[in-house]
Amino acid sequence: MSSIGPWSLAPEYARLVKRGSNHLQFPGVTTLTQALRALRAAVVALPSGLNHGPAFGSLDALLLPLATGVDPDVVDAEIGSFWQELDHLAAGSATAVVGPELTPVSEALLRAEREHGRTSEALLFVRPDPGRDDGLIQEAVHTLLATGRIHLADGRRDLAVVRGGSLAVPGGSLAALSAPGGEVPGGHQGLRLVPVGCGRSVPAGGGVHAVTVLDLVGTSGGLGPGGAPEYDGAPSARVPSESGLRPYLESVLPVRVGRALYRLRLLVRDRVEGSTFFEDSWLVREGLVHRDRFTAVLELAGVAEAARRALGVDTASPEPELIAEAALRITDRVAELVAAESLPYCDGTAGRAMLRGAAGTGLGAVFDPADRSVPVDPGRLEPPPPRPYEGLRAAAPLSAMFPAGICEQVSLDPAVVENPRAAEDLLRGALRVGVPEVAASVAVDAGPVTPRVTGFYARRRDVVALREAAARKVEEILGRRG
């Protein structure tokens, strides 16, 4: 035996707390203090080969019943201390979900995040109730501006359903589960998911055996069937053409996806058959992870760049809608190809791999200080830059095709520090239009563009010149890992 076991795990911590553990030698707990002690013990006893830290899921649901009736100062101190200690206890970044209400638990966690500053590795996912305005989202934005590490997520990220043979995030509402075409694997009420990192979710009570990346533009490497030449589409014209997209979908993608799935199959077999995790682990023995809730993940990188190349347009294309549409068709085709392949040991998703948007969707939003212009020279006025929300709108339908996660990154104008409600509006809007998960950071380097004050303009032609001369922007870089 040489393998290191699963790539990721999402044990049922609620079950652990409720029932206790023979392995960890504690009975079921009845107090908040005991629960936090049990979680500490469990974190230390996790397998060392995981690619992320403990993924607690909803700590509100887990701890709130035990925190009820306890002195709020004690709740604050105990939970805050627990959250900060994880840096030292866990091998990787801990994740937890708070919401949909502002509770003493979520308040304590958010406060701990702010006070702990940027040294903390932990990551909080805030899932506000869109219909509720109880201060959770304000607290989250306040914390986000202080730390940059809060993710806002839609509640739909908790579930994946099978739609048209492919796994997808429910669109619109949970009612989609019972809609025609909304069948769920194994007759479950959807596959419950737990976030384990930025734009990354795994089945609750199970995990992921293995992950591989399919870079749609770069060289994919040699394993597997096929042997078709690498796609050599190159950015040249500014007029999109359908002529390149069809062969890409019909000839190139099947080879690319086939290779990636072949690689994934080998990795899964190695992780399962090359280790004794499912025979020996205390997590399996005590029913905290279940073998039939595991899957594998195919991460997609470079969707937007592939769309541009297939259409034969450059990055400054004036046709963002066509690129978004092509990106959607490419992702849909990949999902179709993935759905047609059965992988071993992936019972959690009926033998299918789950798709994750790894990087380079290129449709991301930038709340850009440069987005202010003036027609000082009407003859040379450049087309306006994309509006911040247009990227989010374009990314929303694409996001629904990535049940294993995708996170839109929003770069905020530094002025939001004085006006945090502006950040709140943008992030709330992202969730409203269907983006499942969004993170944000305040742009620290606005370059030579003067920080925005009312009435202050940057000249668009100067900005365009800079863009041409400078390195390509972050959202266009492929292979960036979330």
Added chain:
Amino acid sequence: MNVARQELTGLVTDIVACSAVDGPGNRYVVFLQGCQFDCLACHNPCTIPEHPPWLAPTTVTDLVADIRGAAPFLSGVTVTGGEATGQADFVRALFDALAADPETQTLTRFVDSNGDADPGVWDLLAPVTDGVMVDLKALDPQMHLVLTGADNARVLAGCRKLAASGLLYEVRLLLIPGLNDADEVLAETARWLLELDPHLRVRVNAYRATGVRPCGRDLLEPGPDELARYRRILMDSGVTRLTLVG
């Protein structure tokens, strides 16, 4: 709203679809063309002419359609300029249309103005406006004349009227060292503003020589010491809701 008013046109210099600096929350900002002032420190001098040849009229309908696309991401819409009240009929028609449209009716509607408008303009806008931000260039009439080329009697009267009707959301002070930032001037300005509303929001925009005409390039920019002084004097004078942008 009748069709004729929806087809009303205005001269729109530019749009900023997401702004964090033009009122509360994230705002869609409409820059209207034309301003009766000729400010030394104007950062948007291209918006001063009333009818520049390169600008085509925009209809209320087109503007509302564009705002609809941004609405889920916004707190509201701010009309500025140029001088927003210079096209008051267009602003009224736009705000009427926003209030009537199911997708935009929850957005707040703000005007950013130099304040130099007849009382009738504010009466026209008041029923459909949630707040007005006034850029007060100087409290002293002489200094106002130097800075803008115009008297400030209507500006001060406008501030009084807006405050009395609860529409004065914020007063903005563009401070230029040596011209309108002396200690006693700041203190006097604060006193005058707080008489209008003891809880008035005051925003200080430190002058920056960005986008200005040659006449503004030699003006001094406030440094950190000046900014600290502005904060101290305004707060000592009783301003509690102060934003200071350097």
